[in-house]
Amino acid sequence: MTKNPTRTPIARRFKGKVALVTGGTNGIGYAIALELLREGATVAVTGLPADVAGGRAAFAAAGFSPLIRAGDMADETFCRRVVSDVLKLHGRIDCLVNNAFSFIAKGLDAAREDFERSFNVGPFAFALLTQLVAEPMKKQGGGAIVNVSSISAWIAQPNRWTYNTAKGAVAQLTRCAALDLAPHKIRVNSVSPGWIWTREVDKAAGGDRAKFDPIWGQFHMLGRMGHPVEIAGPVLFLLSNDASFITGTDLPVDGGYNGLGPEGLGQNTKIAGSK
Numbered sequence: 001m002t003k004n005p006t007r008t009p010i011a012r013r014f015k016g017k018v019a020l021v022t023g024g025t026n027g028i029g030y031a032i033a034l035e036l037l038r039e040g041a042t043v044a045v046t047g048l049p050a051d052v053a054g055g056r057a058a059f060a061a062a063g064f065s066p067l068i069r070a071g072d073m074a075d076e077t078f079c080r081r082v083v084s085d086v087l088k089l090h091g092r093i094d095c096l097v098n099n100a101f102s103f104i105a106k107g108l109d110a111a112r113e114d115f116e117r118s119f120n121v122g123p124f125a126f127a128l129l130t131q132l133v134a135e136p137m138k139k140q141g142g143g144a145i146v147n148v149s150s151i152s153a154w155i156a157q158p159n160r161w162t163y164n165t166a167k168g169a170v171a172q173l174t175r176c177a178a179l180d181l182a183p184h185k186i187r188v189n190s191v192s193p194g195w196i197w198t199r200e201v202d203k204a205a206g207g208d209r210a211k212f213d214p215i216w217g218q219f220h221m222l223g224r225m226g227h228p229v230e231i232a233g234p235v236l237f238l239l240s241n242d243a244s245f246i247t248g249t250d251l252p253v254d255g256g257y258n259g260l261g262p263e264g265l266g267q268n269t270k271i272a273g274s275k
């Protein structure tokens, strides 16, 4: 288990840019928002009401005070208000990171409401926010959007019909939105993280990181789980001008998860070439 690493900002690549990060009070979204702030962006984040005080304190401890709006991304009125508040306060939106998601993991037992919640917080809100920022971005002459997807968009996992279908929908939303927004110089991409130690994973581990981090780490070629800040760097790359010819695609940020075969890291295989 490695300690949460820190990242050196590449430059103030986002000076003068305004970014909105949903679910930016915790975990991966917080790491993305913080790195955007450290690279000069003006940032607004959303979070569930219970997470706002903690998020505000974490940003303050890092020396920042971004606009924070508390609410549920499944609530269309809230989504509209957030975008309108950012525009009123900051006058523009250059970057959108659709990150907040529902972690409902159900399969044969999934009820319609479970799917509805998964899609309402996930791809439906991603789509609505994309529509809402498209207009100001068009007027400004461009923008960049990154959708936080998952390895779960691309593979089967047990008891995950709800989460994995919602993430699968994010993949097609990313492509279709990228196509329609390309004429307006708005790029749309996604990142697909592997297992990242955040509170949802911590919950699944019953808080026992020392035990589960090394076990779940073996799902990745790198033999370890990832840190939120390791997702932030690739997201900032996709939002930046360095990615000016990249749109409609997904960047796996998964420590080699998706390339692993059934032999895993090879500990139990006695075939030529294995250790």
Ligand SMILES: NC(=O)c1ccc[n+]([C@@H]2O[C@H](COP(=O)([O-])OP(=O)(O)OC[C@H]3O[C@@H](n4cnc5c(N)ncnc54)[C@H](O)[C@@H]3O)[C@@H](O)[C@H]2O)c1
Pocket: 022, 023, 024, 025, 026, 027, 028, 029, 046, 047, 048, 049, 051, 071, 072, 073, 074, 099, 100, 101, 102, 121, 148, 149, 150, 151, 192, 193, 194, 195, 196, 197, 198, 199, 200, 201
């Ligand atoms: N942690 C992982 O292993 C992992 C792996 C792949 C993908 N992801 C994806 O990364 C993203 C962030 O996950 P995380 O692990 O950082 O989660 P987290 O629980 O640490 O943080 C989630 C954030 O989203 C906000 N949020 C959650 N539901 C919301 C809602 N309905 N309305 C508004 N805000 C809401 C929370 O307040 C919080 O700020 C999600 O899209 C998740 O699917 C996570």
